[in-house]
Amino acid sequence: MDTIVRIPAALRTLTGGADEVKAAGGTVGELIEDLDKRHPGLKDRLLDEKGVRRFINIYVGEEDVRFTGGLATELKAGDQISIIPAIAGG
Amino acid sequence: MTSCGSARVLVVGVGGLGCPAALALARAGVGTLGLVDDDLVDVSNLHRQILFEADDVGRPKVPAAAARLKQLAPAVQLELHETRLLPGSASSLVQQYDLVVEGSDNFATKFLAADACAIGRKPIVHAAAVRWHGTALAVGPSGGPCYRCLFEDVPLENAPNCAEAGVIGPMVGVVAAAQADLALSVLAGEDVFGELFTFDGKTLASRRRRVPRRRTCLLCGDAASILTIEPRRYVEGICTVA
Numbered sequence: 001m002d003t004i005v006r007i008p009a010a011l012r013t014l015t016g017g018a019d020e021v022k023a024a025g026g027t028v029g030e031l032i033e034d035l036d037k038r039h040p041g042l043k044d045r046l047l048d049e050k051g052v053r054r055f056i057n058i059y060v061g062e063e064d065v066r067f068t069g070g071l072a073t074e075l076k077a078g079d080q081i082s083i084i085p086a087i088a089g090g
Numbered sequence: 091m092t093s094c095g096s097a098r099v100l101v102v103g104v105g106g107l108g109c110p111a112a113l114a115l116a117r118a119g120v121g122t123l124g125l126v127d128d129d130l131v132d133v134s135n136l137h138r139q140i141l142f143e144a145d146d147v148g149r150p151k152v153p154a155a156a157a158r159l160k161q162l163a164p165a166v167q168l169e170l171h172e173t174r175l176l177p178g179s180a181s182s183l184v185q186q187y188d189l190v191v192e193g194s195d196n197f198a199t200k201f202l203a204a205d206a207c208a209i210g211r212k213p214i215v216h217a218a219a220v221r222w223h224g225t226a227l228a229v230g231p232s233g234g235p236c237y238r239c240l241f242e243d244v245p246l247e248n249a250p251n252c253a254e255a256g257v258i259g260p261m262v263g264v265v266a267a268a269q270a271d272l273a274l275s276v277l278a279g280e281d282v283f284g285e286l287f288t289f290d291g292k293t294l295a296s297r298r299r300r301v302p303r304r305r306t307c308l309l310c311g312d313a314a315s316i317l318t319i320e321p322r323r324y325v326e327g328i329c330t331v332a
Contacts, residue, residue: 009290086245088200089218090108090195
């Protein structure tokens with residue numbers, strides 16, 4: 001099951017400039033593993049040894065995975081994933 | 091609710107976001123604007139920091155912005171703070187205003203402003219823009235969801251800032267407009283708190299997402315431990331572009 005993942009501008013250097021990519025997995029953690037196989041380096045930008053990096057938010061639909069089970073959050077057909085990093089600039 | 095004409099708004103960061111946001115607020119009739127920045131106008135700022143002209147290069151941003159704002163919106167009262175927002179003075183400065191509009195270029199200042207406002211029970215509207223990605227978030231005076239519910243702490247690595255990633259001129263205009271809109275809504279007494287506005291300048295897609303209050307949040311959670319401003323919390327690299 002491929003899931004659509006929206007990639008923020010700051011991470012598009014790792015996806016060849018694509019703002020949306022596909023990845024497969026039954027959970028958010030599995031999806032990130034597959035994402036990293038397809039776009040090496042993404043996992044390191046999203047996760048540290050404790051899980052989702054503290055300045056990264058990953059949403060499944062409108063829900064922040066911090067509140068839905070973290071990396072164990074289960075995915076279903078049609079889910080869309082959004083990655084929102086902290087940014088400072090203006 | 092604070093009437094616009096009597097409102098006192100502190101603008102933290104007079105850069106790509108602070109310039110258009112301050113202008114929008116001044117022309118909307120906000121009575122008093124405080125401007126906080128310690129930087130000088132650089133030629134690289136001019137494409138997006140709309141209160142500055144080529145003649146301003148090398149001048150401190152705060153008086154340069156104030157002079158231009160007075161031309162464009164003569165009724166606004168301006169209070170000039172030619173300093174970076176600092177841990178030793180952030181709380182007392184924030185207390186002088188009804189609302190803080192934060193568009194700074196570094197994470198340390200963003201978290202310091204967030205903490206000072208939460209501790210002092212002042213509303214704040216955060217905004218940021220890097221490359222083609224922009225965000226805005228209003229946080230209310232009575233606790234979460236807050237900036238730390240969304241981004242837990244000052245990033246130490248891998249998080250983009252404008253010095254490393256660059257800022258696209260039109261992006262800051264869009265995001266600052268959203269920030270000013272949120273600020274005016276707050277002053278009008280509307281509940282616009284806790285929704286994250288995101289804008290993707292590549293696809294022109296904007297979204298709003300509800301930010302849940304995080305029970306473990308150090309600032310507004312059930313066992314919040316950030317009760318005072320401690321300088322050690324606000325250490326990171328400083329952007330030199332904005």
